[in-house]
Amino acid sequence: MNDTYAIILFAVVLCGILLWLLIKGQKSSGKADSSLHPSGIEGLPAAKHYAYFPQIRQALSRADSDYLLKNAPPGVAKRALRERRAIARRFLQGLHEDFSNLARLGRIIAALSPEVSHKQEATRFMLSVNFRFLYVLVWLRLAAGTLPLHQLEILTGLVGRIAARMDEAMTEISALSAGQLAGKINA
Amino acid sequence: MNHLEMFLALSSLSFQIMLCGFVVGRRVYGVLPLFASFVYVVLASTISLSIMNVFFGFNAPPMYYGIWASIFLFATTRGLAIAELCRNGLRKYPGIWALLWRVLTVLSVFLVAHAAINAWGQPNGIAIYWTSFARDFALASLIILAVLFLFLNYYGLALDPVPKMIAIGLSFTCAVDAIGNTILLNSFKGYLFPWFLESQRVLWPSMEALVRRADDIWSSVHLISFMISIVIWCYAFREPLPEQSAGPALLPASIYGEMSPAINAHLATFNERLAELLKP
Numbered sequence: 506m507n508d509t510y511a512i513i514l515f516a517v518v519l520c521g522i523l524l525w526l527l528i529k530g531q532k533s534s535g536k537a538d539s540s541l542h543p544s545g546i547e548g549l550p551a552a553k554h555y556a557y558f559p560q561i562r563q564a565l566s567r568a569d570s571d572y573l574l575k576n577a578p579p580g581v582a583k584r585a586l587r588e589r590r591a592i593a594r595r596f597l598q599g600l601h602e603d604f605s606n607l608a609r610l611g612r613i614i615a616a617l618s619p620e621v622s623h624k625q626e627a628t629r630f631m632l633s634v635n636f637r638f639l640y641v642l643v644w645l646r647l648a649a650g651t652l653p654l655h656q657l658e659i660l661t662g663l664v665g666r667i668a669a670r671m672d673e674a675m676t677e678i679s680a681l682s683a684g685q686l687a688g689k690i691n692a
Numbered sequence: 693m694n695h696l697e698m699f700l701a702l703s704s705l706s707f708q709i710m711l712c713g714f715v716v717g718r719r720v721y722g723v724l725p726l727f728a729s730f731v732y733v734v735l736a737s738t739i740s741l742s743i744m745n746v747f748f749g750f751n752a753p754p755m756y757y758g759i760w761a762s763i764f765l766f767a768t769t770r771g772l773a774i775a776e777l778c779r780n781g782l783r784k785y786p787g788i789w790a791l792l793w794r795v796l797t798v799l800s801v802f803l804v805a806h807a808a809i810n811a812w813g814q815p816n817g818i819a820i821y822w823t824s825f826a827r828d829f830a831l832a833s834l835i836i837l838a839v840l841f842l843f844l845n846y847y848g849l850a851l852d853p854v855p856k857m858i859a860i861g862l863s864f865t866c867a868v869d870a871i872g873n874t875i876l877l878n879s880f881k882g883y884l885f886p887w888f889l890e891s892q893r894v895l896w897p898s899m900e901a902l903v904r905r906a907d908d909i910w911s912s913v914h915l916i917s918f919m920i921s922i923v924i925w926c927y928a929f930r931e932p933l934p935e936q937s938a939g940p941a942l943l944p945a946s947i948y949g950e951m952s953p954a955i956n957a958h959l960a961t962f963n964e965r966l967a968e969l970l971k972p
Contacts, residue, residue, distance in 0.1 A: 618948035
């Protein structure tokens with residue numbers, strides 16, 4: 506009897522997944538179609554949140570915290586610290602978005618390529634899974650207030666450098682697709 | 693056959709004829725030949741079973757084997773239609789298709805082999821064997837469709853409206869078959885099991901009504917669910933099929949060769965730094 510319930514539950518879950526994917530696909534189909542064109546790559550935001558790091562650093566600085574704790578009433582200081590941690594979490598979310606855009610760029614290039622390497626695709630998939638796992642852990646540490654700020658700064662610098670290189674690469678791909686591809690098709 | 697079953701059988705036949713009309717009228721066979729074959733085979737099976745019912749009667753042995761043969765044909769041609777749907781959905785993206793068909797082939801071989809082995813280990817009786825196989829085959833079809841849609845979603849691709857509606861109808865019929873066959877199999881292997889044992893022949897007369905009732909309920913549910921799927925497919929074919937689009941212009945292969953390892957290297961560095969954040 507347990508097997509029966511397990512199989513029925515499995516079939517229902519599979520149906521739910523399919524329905525969710527179909528509805529999701531329906532909502533994003535227009536967006537997906539437009540982005541899956543070589544010229545659409547240029548419009549993909551590579552990374553933008555890292556640019557806000559100086560403001561975030563200011564908001565989360567030790568000096569600011571000390572000043573608040575020393576001069577503000579306890580209730581206000583506590584609320585302000587809680588809000589600052591929320592800002593840091595939102596910033597981390599932004600970095601997650603930057604990572605997702607980079608991974609998406611990889612997937613779009615794969616979708617538009619005549620041949621892909623299963624090893625590269627499997628690696629990227631595993632990296633994305635790994636990132637999600639690490640992201641949750643970092644998010645939890647940030648929420649608990651045990652994440653040193655300078656480490657977040659190192660990470661932000663890395664995202665900024667990657668974003669700059671990706672922007673260059675996307676511009677090159679778009680130029681290539683607009684010119685070279687059109688030439689190839691017309692030839 | 694009672695009045696309800698007779699009504700359902702005739703309704704199902706009418707729906708199938710209507711779907712066949714759409715398939716021929718819209719020239720679906722030119723775009724999705726295996727799906728069209730599935731529709732023809734289902735209609736041919738229904739007509740054959742109706743003729744057999746007139747000649748031999750519903751409870752005669754030829755009818756019994758005919759029904760199981762039609763279930764086998766139904767599952768097989770539906771599986772082929774799903775394979776075609778996968779190919780049709782990704783034909784514009786040769787790189788991704790080359791990746792996916794290998795994954796799906798390995799998965800299909802594993803799932804069908806599992807279904808066959810699982811069915812082989814069942815207690816005697818063609819009904820139990822085929823119910824088990826049909827259940828596993830429907831589950832395998834659902835898994836294949838789910839993997840297809842996960843792939844499409846992962847790469848940000850979308851099926852065209854008509855194949856999408858066909859996929860919804862196929863998913864629905866597969867899900868109902870998987871759940872219904874699981875319940876039926878559970879009954880066959882549970883309180884109806886003596887029906888399949890020669891040693892329990894003395895119990896058969898008292899069990900006949902129960903067995904017929906289980907069969908009737910399941911066949912009614914199957915017919916109704918399949919009619920719902922037919923309505924979905926007819927809705928998909930209500931307008932002439934759109935012209936097959938050429939698909940996006942592909943990038944030169946060298947771009948993937950250069951960019952993909954670079955992107956992966958960046959993503960890996962990103963993960964390393966994220967992991968460093970967690971070090972004490």
